């Protein structure tokens with residue numbers, strides 16, 4: 001049990017580190033809060049909320065893994081290397097894919113009810 005609590009504390013420390021040091025993590029968190037406010041306003045269904053929550057988790061978790069990869073590369077060495085570049089770029093690409101699909105799903109879920117609220121059609 002003590003080991004579990006220590007692991008949990010370390011994981012929360014990692015989340016805190018990523019939030020403090022990574023602007024992109026803070027941007028994703030802000031976006032998740034804004035989308036949640038819109039979802040409350042538009043009275044999304046339980047299943048729609050579940051989809052949004054899965055996408056918030058996916059994007060933020062991937063951004064934190066991207067941070068871990070950047071830190072690992074920099075720990076190995078700060079000199080320029082094509083493999084270091086490829087590792088950082090592919091990790092960033094993974095985040096980008098999640099963000100693009102999250103925006104797509106967000107538009108599908110929030111777009112029609114927002115249109116209805118604003119234009120009544």
Ligand SMILES: Nc1ncnc2c1ncn2[C@@H]1O[C@H](COP(=O)(O)OP(=O)(O)OP(=O)(O)O)[C@@H](O)[C@H]1O
Nearest residue numbers: 022024070077078079080081082084085088089092
């Ligand atoms: N050691 C390196 N060798 C070669 N290219 C690198 C190296 N480190 C970074 N790069 C290139 O510079 C880009 C920026 O790297 P950096 O470590 O600053 O991350 P970042 O894109 O600023 O990430 P974030 O803004 O999320 O912190 C990388 O995507 C990569 O293309």
